[in-house]
Amino acid sequence: MSLTIDPSELSKLQAHAEEGYPHEVVGLLAGDRERNRVTRAHPLINERADSAHNRYKVNGLTVMRAEMALNAEGLEVVGYYHSHPDHPADYSEYDRDHALPNMSYVIASIREGALADLKSWRLTEDRSVMTPEEIQQL
Amino acid sequence: MSVSIHIPTPLRAYTDQQSVVSVDGATVGEALSALTGTYPSLLKHLRDDKGRLRSFVNVYLGDEDIRFLDKEDTAVSAGAELLIVPSIAGGAGEDEAQAELPELNNEEISRYSRHLILPEVGMEGQKRLKAARVLCVGTGGLGSPLLLYLAAAGVGRIGIVDFDVVDESNLQRQIIHGTSRVGAPKVESARDRILDINPNVQVDLYNEALTSENALRIMEDYDIVVDGTDNFPTRYLVNDACVILGKPNVYGSIFKFEGQVTVFNYEDGPNYRDLYPEPPPPGLVPSCAEGGVLGILPGVVGCLQATETVKIILGAGNTLKGRLLLYDALNMKFRELKLRRDPDAKPITELIDYQQFCGIPGADDHQEAPVAEGFERIGVKQAKEKLDGGWAPYVLDVRKPHEAAIVTLAFADRLQPHEDVLAIADELPRDRDILIHCKMGGRSAKAAAALAAAGFTRLFNLDGGITGWATEIDTSLPTY
Numbered sequence: 001m002s003l004t005i006d007p008s009e010l011s012k013l014q015a016h017a018e019e020g021y022p023h024e025v026v027g028l029l030a031g032d033r034e035r036n037r038v039t040r041a042h043p044l045i046n047e048r049a050d051s052a053h054n055r056y057k058v059n060g061l062t063v064m065r066a067e068m069a070l071n072a073e074g075l076e077v078v079g080y081y082h083s084h085p086d087h088p089a090d091y092s093e094y095d096r097d098h099a100l101p102n103m104s105y106v107i108a109s110i111r112e113g114a115l116a117d118l119k120s121w122r123l124t125e126d127r128s129v130m131t132p133e134e135i136q137q138l
Numbered sequence: 139m140s141v142s143i144h145i146p147t148p149l150r151a152y153t154d155q156q157s158v159v160s161v162d163g164a165t166v167g168e169a170l171s172a173l174t175g176t177y178p179s180l181l182k183h184l185r186d187d188k189g190r191l192r193s194f195v196n197v198y199l200g201d202e203d204i205r206f207l208d209k210e211d212t213a214v215s216a217g218a219e220l221l222i223v224p225s226i227a228g229g230a231g232e233d234e235a236q237a238e239l240p241e242l243n244n245e246e247i248s249r250y251s252r253h254l255i256l257p258e259v260g261m262e263g264q265k266r267l268k269a270a271r272v273l274c275v276g277t278g279g280l281g282s283p284l285l286l287y288l289a290a291a292g293v294g295r296i297g298i299v300d301f302d303v304v305d306e307s308n309l310q311r312q313i314i315h316g317t318s319r320v321g322a323p324k325v326e327s328a329r330d331r332i333l334d335i336n337p338n339v340q341v342d343l344y345n346e347a348l349t350s351e352n353a354l355r356i357m358e359d360y361d362i363v364v365d366g367t368d369n370f371p372t373r374y375l376v377n378d379a380c381v382i383l384g385k386p387n388v389y390g391s392i393f394k395f396e397g398q399v400t401v402f403n404y405e406d407g408p409n410y411r412d413l414y415p416e417p418p419p420p421g422l423v424p425s426c427a428e429g430g431v432l433g434i435l436p437g438v439v440g441c442l443q444a445t446e447t448v449k450i451i452l453g454a455g456n457t458l459k460g461r462l463l464l465y466d467a468l469n470m471k472f473r474e475l476k477l478r479r480d481p482d483a484k485p486i487t488e489l490i491d492y493q494q495f496c497g498i499p500g501a502d503d504h505q506e507a508p509v510a511e512g513f514e515r516i517g518v519k520q521a522k523e524k525l526d527g528g529w530a531p532y533v534l535d536v537r538k539p540h541e542a543a544i545v546t547l548a549f550a551d552r553l554q555p556h557e558d559v560l561a562i563a564d565e566l567p568r569d570r571d572i573l574i575h576c577k578m579g580g581r582s583a584k585a586a587a588a589l590a591a592a593g594f595t596r597l598f599n600l601d602g603g604i605t606g607w608a609t610e611i612d613t614s615l616p617t618y
Contacts, residue, residue, distance in 0.1 A: 024229050033147075050384025054231030059406060060196040060223030067147065077147050080226050087230035095228035098194045100148040100183055105228075127182060 001036045002134035003079070003104050003120045005029070009041040010137060014115045016043045017083035017108040023052035026082045028066055029106060030075040036104070038078050042066060055094075056082050079104030079120070086111055089119040091130045099123040099130065106135070139216040141169045146224055152179045166197060167210030169220055184222070194225045205405065206460040206478075239265035240294070246338060250292050263452045264292060268338075270451045273297040273360035275348055275376055277328040279426070279436030280366035280390045280443060282314035287444040289332040289339050293451070296332065297342040297360055300324040307618070311433035348372055350489035353379040362450055364388040364443055368426055370417045371492035377402060377410035381486040388446050390439045393423075395432050395468040397439035400458045400477065401446050407459035408477045415483065417496040421580065428580070435467050511583070512590030513574075513597035518606040521573065521598075525549075531571035531598060534559075536585040541577065544618050547604060550575075556585040563592050575600035575607075577618075 005013075009029075016025050026046050031039040044066060048055040067077050080103065084092075089109035091099075099105055101123045109117040121130035142160050145153050153159055161176065163169030174181040184195050191197065197204045198221040204212045214220070242250070242264060253259040253267075270293050274281050277300045288296055302324050304315045312324075319327040325343040332341055344356055348367075357363055357379050365376045365387055373391075380387040386404035390397065403409040442463065449455050462475040516524070533549055535542060536556035546553075554562050556576060566572060572594065576582040579601045586599045600607070608615035 026226065048227075048229070048384065049382060051229075051231065055227070055229035057227040058225060060194075060225040061198070063226055064146075064221070064223050082228055084230040092228065092230050094231060098192075098227040100146075100224060102148045102151045125179070 002136050003106070004035070004037040004136045005041075005106075006031075006037075006039050007137050009038055010118075012043075013041040013081055013106070013108065016041070017081075017110050018113055018115060020046075020083060021110045021113045022085045024048075024054065024056040024083050024085060026056040026058055026080065028063070028070065028077055029079045029081055029104065030067075030070045031078050033076045033078055036078060040070065040075055041081065042070060053085060054087075077103075079106060081106040081108065083108045083110050089117040091121050095121075096123065096127070096130050099127075101125055101127075104133065105130065139164055139214065139218075141214050141216075141218045141220055143169060143173055144219065144221040144223075146222055148224070149180060149183060149222070152177050152183075164213060165210065166199065166204050166212045166214060166220060169214060170197070170210070194227050196223045196225060197221070198223060203406070206407070206476075209456070240268050241265070242268065246292070249336070249338075253291070258454045259452060263454070266451050266453075267292045267448070268294040270362070271295040271297070271360045272362045272364060272447060272451075273299065273357055274364045274366055275299045275372065276366035276368065277312070277314060277324045278302075278308065278366060278368060279311040279392060279431065279433075280440040281328070281364075282312045283437045283440035284364060284366060284444045284447075285314055285328055285332055286335060287441060288447060289336045291444075291448055292336065293339065293447075295340040295342065295360075297344060297356070298325050298328055299344040299346070299348050299356060300328075301345060301347040311431065311436050313437065348375060350375060350492065353489060354383065357383055357385065360385065362386050362388060362447055364390075364447055366390065366440065366443070370423075370496045371498065373410060374417065374495060375489065375492045378486045378489055381409050382489070386450055388443045388450070390436075390443045392431055392436050392439050393426065394429055395435060395466065397435055397442075397465040397467070399439055399442045399446070399463045399465070400461060401450070402459075404450065404457060404459045406479075408479045409486075411483060411486070412480045413462065413477055415480070420497040421584070428577070432467055435465075438465060438467070511587055512595075513583075513586040513599055515583075515601050516573070516598045518600065518602045518610050521600055522611050529571070531573040532567050534566070534572055534574045534585070535576070535604075536574055536582050537576050537604075541618070545604065545608070545615050547575065547607060556581040556588075559585040559588055560592055563589065563594075566594070568594060568596075571596045571598060573598045573600055576603050578603040578605055 024046055027044050028042040029038040031037045044058045046052055046056045048057045084107055089107045105121045107119055108115055120133045120135050122133055123130050140160050141163055142158050145157055161169050161172035163172050186192055250264050253264050272288055272293050274285055277298050304319045304322050304324055304327050306320055314331050315327045323345050325345045329341045332339055353375055363380050363385055367373055377387055380403045387402040389402050390399045446457055449457055460477050462477050464473045533551045535550045535553045536559055538555050542553050574582040574586050583599045586597045589597055605617050608617045
């Protein structure tokens with residue numbers, strides 16, 4: 001199933017990733033899991049100050065608290081987004097190693113401060129690869 | 139014992155969409171095994187192929203991260219709640235774990251053979267040590283044993299920061315320096331000893347004080363920073379720079395017969411500011427130069443720091459992250475305090491003026507001081523001139539009796555420790571000048587201030603103390 005993102009939220013994701021350049025930014029994508037639809041892009045703070053240009057990390061409790069707040073608004077977490085400054089929107093081995101299945105991982109390639117590409121990936125059950133999924137704007 | 143486990147959203151596909159699963163188990167590990175026994179497809183997402191919890195899978199017992207408890211051996215009671223909370227992580231960079239490790243030559247294999255036959259080290263661990271870059275701030279009491287052992291252990295690159303030169307009074311504990319090197323820069327003396335132990339080590343020297351201006355630049359190139367400093371401003375500076383750069387800070391401190399060791403800022407653990415948000419008032423905690431230190435004490439504490447450093451490099455065992463180890467040499471006891479992150483702590487985003495933060499007066503503050511102090515300050519040379527010219531003050535030594543046993547001024551009238559000086563106020567002359575001295579001039583200034591507050595007006599503090607007198611006036615006297 002393709003991933004659907006509301007245009008306003010896609011703009012928000014894009015602005016976050018471009019403003020954060022040359023560092024990686026990260027956030028939650030929330031909405032309706034059953035329909036794989038995103039109606040909220042929720043920015044988080046990248047905790048990898050030591051290597052923010054090519055790494056991101058958000059503590060599990062922080063993610064859980066953000067998820068609970070979104071749940072309280074009737075939204076479910078559909079996936080996560082992060083940016084790859086001056087790198088393609090393809091997943092890295094490090095991305096795959098830290099991923100879980102049943103979630104969309106949207107990667108925004110930012111080149112010289114501007115969005116160049118956007119792809120969404122899902123980890124397979126056996127964790128061996130991530131497969132692309134189509135992104136639709138509603 | 140029945141325990142409930144909270145399942146995160148992405149993994150509910152494997153628990154029939156249940157967000158909470160009840161299982162039996164007496165420890166966290168048993169409860170997780172029971173969970174993956176019932177739902178086997180969870181296993182590969184929670185654990186790696188060696189059976190370890192994946193690095194991004196955090197498990198909480200209530201609000202405590204089990205990494206800060208006994209990890210998977212943490213006991214759980216009936217009704218306990220476990221949370222599986224994955225952090226989210228990734229990024230475009232190559233996987234560090236895949237990065238190629240340097241090879242060992244035959245000389246290195248012989249040299250490190252006692253490490254290589256330990257399964258916890260082995261070839262891979264020894265290569266990790268060779269690839270590791272460790273910065274040691276200070277080559278004093280703590281840095282001495284630490285550097286000797288890190289060099290012997292085969293840490294590939296060691297940086298040392300110190301601006302001091304070797305002094306005779308260092309030799310009682312700073313065992314990396316020898317008598318023949320008195321007067322030499324400490325970093326050079328340390329380097330020569332390190333290379334004698336292990337010529338495979340790359341030693342980088344920073345013969346300068348660590349400051350807010352150079353700290354990030356110097357520390358950036360290293361994986362781990364070891365704090366072997368002896369003062370509060372540098373401790374806060376090392377801590378804050380480590381937090382900003384995301385590097386572990388292996389901390390040690392010593393005083394008289396007691397030491398402290400921990401690992402700060404490592405894998406989401408607490409940092410120095412979680413332990414001490416604010417520095418103590420200046421002068422409250424004496425330095426080793428003022429209070430003294432058992433020479434062997436930094437040997438023990440520095441070796442503990444070296445052990446923690448090597449464990450971090452190897453990824454072996456349990457570090458002191460989240461635990462402050464207290465060592466009492468006089469009673470030969472070790473104790474442990476639990477450290478936590480302060481959830482309300484202000485984020486550390488930049489380096490500040492740490493001298494000011496710790497309340498240490500700058501050069502400008504000194505000039506106004508005499509007005510406020512209620513006593514006069516006099517240097518040793520000026521005092522000598524006045525005395526030669528017939529000045530005959532009452533001379534009060536406010537050091538401790540065991541210091542007076544080392545050396546005294548021949549013309550001193552009375553010994554009374556500075557904190558008890560008011561006890562003899564009635565016996566001190568009010569119609570005569572009183573010259574007060576200690577070792578360096580700090581404690582005597584406190585005594586002078588106390589006497590001024592008690593109404594004494596003819597007070598003179600000997601700036602530089604008996605040490606200044608022995609260095610500049612009467613060089614036949616020893617310094618200590």
